[in-house]
Amino acid sequence: MSMEAWCQHYASVDICCLCPDFLDNTSSCHWASSFYDGRWVAGTTAGGCMNHKDTFWINPQFRFKLQRLDEHCESLLGPNNMLVSLMQKPDKRNRRLVSSLHIGFSIFQVGKLLQGQKGKFPAAFFNGRKPVAQTKNYLNARETMEFFRLNPGEYFIVPSTFRPNETASFILAILSKNETHVDDHSGHHVEIHKPTQPTFSEGNQEGDNKNRKLFRQYSDQYEEVNAERLQKLLNENIVNELNSGSEGFSLDACRGLVALMDLSITGTLNSQEFIRLWKRVMTYKEIFFVKDVSRTGTLSLLELRNAVEASGVTVTDDMLNLLALRYGGASGHITLENFICLILRLDCMAKIFTKLSDGQGMHLRESEWMYLSMYS
Template identity: 30%
Template sequence: MYDLRKSPPDLYRIIQKALERGSLMGCSIDITNTFDMEAVTFKKLVKGHAYSLTGVKEVQFRGGLVKLVRLRNPWGEVEWTGAWSDSSSEWNQIDRSECGQMRVKLEDGEFWMSFSDFQREFNRLEICNLTPDTLKSDKVHKWSTSLYEGAWRRGSTAGGCRNFPATFWINPQFKVHLKEEDDERDGTEPGCSFLVALMQKDRRKLRTAGKDMETIGFAVYECLGQSAVHLKRDFFLTHGSRARSDLFINLREVSSRFKLPAGEYLIVPSTFEPNKEANFCLRVFSEKLAESEEFDDTISANIVQEEEVPEHKIDEKFKSLFRQLAGEDMQITVKELQTILNRVVGKHQDLKMDGFSMDSCRCMINLMDRDGDARLGLTEFNVLWSKIRKWLGVFRQFDLDKSGTMNAYEMRLALESAGFKLNNHLHNLLITRYAEPDLSVNFNNFICCLIRLESMYRSFTMLDTDRDGVVTFDVYQWLTLTMF
């Protein structure tokens, strides 16, 4: 969409290329009040009508080139009466054969006018760029297109715009590799032309629930040499954008055209404010073939194997404490573990939580229980205690505001520090499961999340005997894994 009062200097070339690629174009004259609708100007243009732009031509006129555009009023009858209109004298001063091909004296609503008059008389130009599957003709130069479906979700992928540097980096990220420069330069700097179109999906369905369009936009960064992993906050704090959408606006689709040097670029679509949820579709149209991909982390886990210390090497004070807590059977049950942990955590005033839940303690015992009796012996409890101390250090490190809880974005960094790299979809699932309604994550939920991740990853690794990243199991194994 172009405001013709602020159009780019190469707009005429943009129109030419759009027509070559079968794009649909419409233009209109703005109305200022209801009385303007259908009003006819002095030179017979109708305000508020949607004219279509159907052709362009440069002709020799009085010793120079004149840029012309062909427009059509679908209603017919009323046509432009200014320069280059059907009956104007300008046609008598150009080549006869060219005149015969272009000039049609019919009241069919179609007419020519100079590009300068077009920019002066009309206010708005909209270009609809069609995907290759829409274009059946072999005569048109088809766009190279890439399409990605995505979503902004609270706490995991809805980071807001660049005004929010603490969370902007969590937005979905897409790379486009522009390899070939445009064929025709017209005296301009060499570069690669491409369009970015960001559309929010399904919003009309949500109007019944009182939800309108979100305010959306995007930014484009140069990312030469970056591996295809989700870029973190530091990248965006040290790199400025090379281009961006003209504005953030609550329209169904926001699109912009750019021309940048050949290279690799990162597109970051976002809502204006963080934690605004919506599904979106991102399309990139390029004049030449361009490669693209989504930047996301590959799922992996770097789990440090805690060494099980023999009983005779365990500190005597720890042994004495364990005897007091475990009782005569020297085994800790789920209930006893809950009592122990809550007594210890209660001494840490900086942790905001109501204590460990039975579910968390059950998960811990399932992770550490080697003999399957749902209890922990001295050596098993010693390993678990080492893990909890280590994870407490991670929790405190990423509780950046020292609030006693982590927010959803801090948790993403904390999980990576603990050894787990997860993609956007998994982060969204974890936040849905372990975060409170205000997106805070307390120490109990953080520990429970890590325990489940480690337990599931260990189970997968055990079943993946040929290390190809794929396992096959029967219903018994599936139920064992998911229920216990």
């Protein structure tokens, strides 16, 4: 078929190949490719495009370093050295029912002063900063891609939907003639640090005496509190005071709290164990209401992220999504009772890992694993 006939019958052509060597008319220096699966989840990692300044930063962030080419490949390099493709991946169960979202991506350069920073770049980073490269338009298509040139250095890619709170999975493909090292900048670990919110201040003798008095009001003749008594104490002294209409702490939740704080392994809390628990409960209560900026009496997923950070724990996007699934209601919002249980368990399990591991992993016998998983 002649070129004229081709142009008469076709408007576009898709070329499938293993690498884009044909783009710069040379195959002597091969392109390197890397692929990454990700997901936008409403409320946690679906921040929308840059028009939404308050939420854009919560989108997934992929940091990469672009190395300098050797002299031979540099001399053969065309005007562009990087191809980025973003493809949305529908749910297999209802693939035919899912319509494509408007998707795109932006690339930002990381300055030398920020290259050692861990975790996501916050909303303040994007104030006044323009991307060094981005998709020209947010396309309502399964895939969007851009071909451009970047100088050697450190960058990060922010894939996003056009509107916030749109849930979908995606595949990010990065092809470059330069050697490229990519890292999911959402983090890989749960990290414990000092709470940014002031902790409960009653740590003096007078405060401890007040806590012991409260403990004695609900303890048994052996001066111990079991799950049933703890449930009554928490609901009468925290939930009922709020008049929020909440169902309060369930018996199962209180069993979990006892297991987390029960260092003596008796199924009950003594005075010292209770005071440790009570101080942390009051601290997390303060954090909950400070971060509940919507004043709804619950935490949205975005507020949950801020509350978890304020409590002294840093989690990945995937972990935050799991916490919302495990402790959130049908709306995905977190109540005060669930937030307290969530943070106590998260903090406890992270500290157990830190204590038993070498920093990368840990080895447990079956009995040890069963002990931790069944009573903690």
